[in-house]
Amino acid sequence: MKRREFLGSCAALGGAAALSAMEEAWAQASPKRYERARLVDARGRPLRARELAAETNFVFHYPYVSTPCFLLKLRRPVVAPSTLKREDGAAYAWTGGVGKERDVVAFSAICAHRLAYPTREVSFIRYQKDRSSTSSGAVIHCCADHSVYDPAQGARVVSGPAPQPLAAVLLEHDAATDELAAVGTVGPEQFEAFFEKYAVKLGFEYQGKARQPVGERSEVRELAAYCRQTIQC
């Protein structure tokens, strides 16, 4: 539906409140740009896509200092766009992988079920390379309640209680330098719910600055280096 048609159908509803709510839904289904953050390694050097180990969990924070994301190099290129749906039914497009091989993707690491996320102490959610007794391999699996997402299809829900996909992080890839940057998100952001649920914990950890934008650069670390214990299931 084109925006003009959309607004026309809103007008037919005849209420300013309805118009406002639907316009908000439209805005949320569109890609959302944030400040561009170059992805860097532990020494602050620009990270190159070719340096990423395949099928390995990497974590960075975006668009806020406290909101974790996964950076993954998948088994194969992801060139086909996926159309996904949020819990409220709004559709959005995810354009696939970036990099020379189109195999690099990034998603919010905040589970769409009950907002489990990788902390410095423990992570219940992670990319799972191999098949296990509870799911197939090559998926993002949250062991808290077994929500499973397919990173090759925009982190759509494969199984489990999650009502919607993980939000995708929009990446830019510089073909000349092979460097990566995060520039926005598309899909069901859950940042407000995340800030609300973990207000006390985040308040201590980030000294009241959990909502601070990550800024011009974001450090990428292996999950195994970032988090003391990763739960397997």
Ligand code: FES
């Ligand atoms: S919090 Fe991830 S499956 Fe429940």
